[in-house]
Amino acid sequence: MHFDDRLATALRTRADGEGMRRIQLRQLLDLLGTSPAEARGDLIDTAFVTLGDLINAIPANHCAAILAETGLRLRSPRLVAALARNAGVIGKAAVLRAELSAEQWLDLIPALPAASRAYLRDRADLPPTITPLLDRLGVHDRALPPATDAAVDANAPAVAPPPQAWQADPDPYPGPYHGISALVRRIEAYRQARAGSDHRSTAESPRLPLPETASPTPPTPIATFDFATDPEGQIVWSDAAIMPMVNGLRLAAIDGSSGLTPSPALTDALRQRQPLHDEPVSITGAPAITGAWIVTAIPWFDSLTGRHMGWRGRMRRPIAPETALTAHPAAQAVEADRIRQLLHELRTPINAIQGFAEVIQQQLFGPTPHAYRALAANIVGDAAQMLAAFDELERLARLETSALTLESGATDAAAVFALTMAQLEPHLHPRGNGFALETADEALFVPLAKIELERIAWRLLATLGGSCTGDEVLTARLRRSANHARLDIALPAALAALDDTGLFSASAETVHQTIAAGVFGAGFALRLTRAETAAAGGRLTRTGAMMSLELPLCVDAMPAPAALQSA
Numbered sequence: 001m002h003f004d005d006r007l008a009t010a011l012r013t014r015a016d017g018e019g020m021r022r023i024q025l026r027q028l029l030d031l032l033g034t035s036p037a038e039a040r041g042d043l044i045d046t047a048f049v050t051l052g053d054l055i056n057a058i059p060a061n062h063c064a065a066i067l068a069e070t071g072l073r074l075r076s077p078r079l080v081a082a083l084a085r086n087a088g089v090i091g092k093a094a095v096l097r098a099e100l101s102a103e104q105w106l107d108l109i110p111a112l113p114a115a116s117r118a119y120l121r122d123r124a125d126l127p128p129t130i131t132p133l134l135d136r137l138g139v140h141d142r143a144l145p146p147a148t149d150a151a152v153d154a155n156a157p158a159v160a161p162p163p164q165a166w167q168a169d170p171d172p173y174p175g176p177y178h179g180i181s182a183l184v185r186r187i188e189a190y191r192q193a194r195a196g197s198d199h200r201s202t203a204e205s206p207r208l209p210l211p212e213t214a215s216p217t218p219p220t221p222i223a224t225f226d227f228a229t230d231p232e233g234q235i236v237w238s239d240a241a242i243m244p245m246v247n248g249l250r251l252a253a254i255d256g257s258s259g260l261t262p263s264p265a266l267t268d269a270l271r272q273r274q275p276l277h278d279e280p281v282s283i284t285g286a287p288a289i290t291g292a293w294i295v296t297a298i299p300w301f302d303s304l305t306g307r308h309m310g311w312r313g314r315m316r317r318p319i320a321p322e323t324a325l326t327a328h329p330a331a332q333a334v335e336a337d338r339i340r341q342l343l344h345e346l347r348t349p350i351n352a353i354q355g356f357a358e359v360i361q362q363q364l365f366g367p368t369p370h371a372y373r374a375l376a377a378n379i380v381g382d383a384a385q386m387l388a389a390f391d392e393l394e395r396l397a398r399l400e401t402s403a404l405t406l407e408s409g410a411t412d413a414a415a416v417f418a419l420t421m422a423q424l425e426p427h428l429h430p431r432g433n434g435f436a437l438e439t440a441d442e443a444l445f446v447p448l449a450k451i452e453l454e455r456i457a458w459r460l461l462a463t464l465g466g467s468c469t470g471d472e473v474l475t476a477r478l479r480r481s482a483n484h485a486r487l488d489i490a491l492p493a494a495l496a497a498l499d500d501t502g503l504f505s506a507s508a509e510t511v512h513q514t515i516a517a518g519v520f521g522a523g524f525a526l527r528l529t530r531a532e533t534a535a536a537g538g539r540l541t542r543t544g545a546m547m548s549l550e551l552p553l554c555v556d557a558m559p560a561p562a563a564l565q566s567a
Contacts, residue, residue: 007031015054024455025054026066033074037104045553048082060089060551067093074098077108084116085248091116102127106547109133112250113234114285137245137286222288224316227297231308234455245286251276251295251311266295273299273308280318292318339397343390354383389519399531406535409449410554413485414439414478416450420457423474424465427515432471435461435489439478444485446551448536456532459518460489460540460549463525466515468492480553484538487549495522496545503542504530 010027013020025272028051033043055063066072067083068092074080074097076394083094095116100108109117120126120134142344192216225246228237233251237243252270266279276297359378360368368376376503398404421435428434446453464474470491495503504527518525529549530540 007035007043008275011047011050013042018058019056021054022062022066025051025058025063026069026072027056029066029072029074029079032079033076035076035079037077039076045354046365048078051082055083055086055090058094060086064093066090067097074096075100077104081108081111084112088117092119095119102129102359102395106133110137110244113375114246117248128341144534222317224314226312226314229297229310231310233311234541236310242289245289246283249283249285251281251297270311275299276311276313281315294318343394347387347390350383350386354380356386357383385519392518392520392524396524396528396531401530401536402535404535406452406532407449408447409452411448411450411453413444413446413453413487413551414442416453416457417461417476417487418477420454420461424461424515428465428468431468432473434473435465435476436473437476437478440480442480444478444480445554446485446536447554448551452532452536454551456529456536456551459525459529460547462515463518463522463529464489464492464495464547467494467522469494481550483553484550485553489547489549491542491545491547494553 007028009022010031013024013027015021015024028047028296032044032047032051067074074083074094077100080094080098080100084091087095091113095112096119103126106129109120110133117137184250222242225242227235227242227246229251230236235246235249237250238246252267264278266281268274269276269279276295279295281293281295283291283293293315294317295313295315296313299311300309301307302309357376359365359381361380363373384464395404418437418439421437425434448456474490474491474492476487478485478487480486503523505523518528526540533540533549533551536551538549540546540550
């Protein structure tokens with residue numbers, strides 16, 4: 001009976017000097033690299049910890065040289081995965097030196113960091129079964145075509161290449177190659193071959209007399225995903241479907257090698273262990289995650305030691321500019337109808353929840369503890385807020401598709417705007433905010449019911465006033481302009497800094513408001529006001545740092561033509 005104590009013997013070696021550390025590193029790499037893939041135990045875990053300490057103590061280029069030695073055997077997926085966590089020369093040497101089966105590669109590649117995964121393109125001996133996986137993960141152009149040697153014996157029998165070898169295009173430069181010039185010519189030949197194949201028309205290719213197969217469906221772009229990083233900002237956890245594509249991406253990719261391009265503000269926040277608030281980044285990798293993202297994350301620390309452990313957060317796609325006003329009317333109407341149906345389905349359960357909460361709050365079925373009544377009151381308020389949000393969404397959808405007309409009447413715009421500003425004054429004055437209204441002493445009647453005009457006035461003025469910062473007073477002027485009542489009002493600094501698209505767009509990056517005129521923020525409120533104004537025959541426009549609201553006057557309030565006045 002034999003007992004294998006080689007690993008324990010290697011761990012007992014005292015690695016005091018540089019030479020002994022390298023010897024112990026070679027021993028551990030060889031023993032762990034040849035251990036069974038399912039090997040587990042305290043001794044194996046201790047060996048991996050010691051291996052990590054040795055790699056940190058030995059220069060990276062020396063470790064890479066040891067990994068590249070001919071006699072070293074890397075047949076353990078666990079060891080290859082541990083070494084590949086290093087995105088530098090150590091990870092590259094491990095990926096290039098690994099000797100794994102096709103099944104082990106298929107299991108390991110999705111778990112590899114993006115930077116180490118990219119080194120697979122330098123290997124021409126990988127099994128062909130992993131090529132589709134590499135394509136899905138965004139790893140392309142895995143190797144240059146090998147050079148051919150013209151000094152081959154013509155009498156030698158032809159030997160077929162191994163079935164797993166990558167077949168390159170014929171070399172356009174026959175003859176022996178030597179040194180740097182040979183490599184340059186090979187690269188140029190490869191680029192020309194690639195350029196020719198990229199512009200080849202598939203319609204001109206001959207077809208075999210076989211049933212045509214449907215082209216693969218392009219991957220659906222991912223809109224959002226959660227993640228967690230290690231202290232260095234490298235993603236180590238995400239959703240199961242996303243993890244293979246984002247594993248190993250570094251939030252602070254200073255050299256850009258990990259496929260993620262950060263902004264200077266993001267880099268500073270990571271260096272200072274600060275939260276990340278809506279920072280833009282750009283990811284290059286698999287097609288489903290390539291493009292622009294917005295990252296929000298908070299640092300987290302060990303509760304016992306206070307040590308920084310990394311970041312936890314979410315990435316989401318930036319909200320595209322609104323296209324509702326430029327869409328085709330028929331498609332717009334269909335989309336609005338779908339929104340109304342969806343809102344109707346959402347209202348039903350929320351109404352039921354609100355009703356049961358009111359029963360508990362009002363103790364209709366008997367005495368209820370005050371704690372439960374307080375919770376029920378919160379639920380009633382949240383449900384009411386959600387229902388109000390649904391009403392705003394449905395109103396906007398119906399207005400933008402001309403499915404809703406505003407109630408007509410005759411209302412004095414000067415009186416409504418002055419009263420609305422007076423109602424907002426007690427909320428704005430303590431912070432040094434308010435309105436300075438200049439108006440002529442005349443009535444400006446518009447063909448709208450009073451409730452409709454009050455909605456427009458409140459939504460516009462509450463949005464602008466609530467977005468003001470300290471000691472900011474908005475100047476406003478209400479006057480007659482031809483056949484319209486025109487209100488010109490200054491934009492607060494927070495809104496004036498936005499472009500037209502951002503000013504009228506509902507997004508998560510909203511301006512902070514002390515008075516909210518709607519559930520979805522300032523952009524949505526102004527967009528809804530614009531739709532209501534257009535339905536009334538007017539318009540809401542922005543010119544520089546000013547906002548202009550125009551509403552048509554009633555027919556009997558319009559000035560008479562000059563010819564009739566002179567008569």
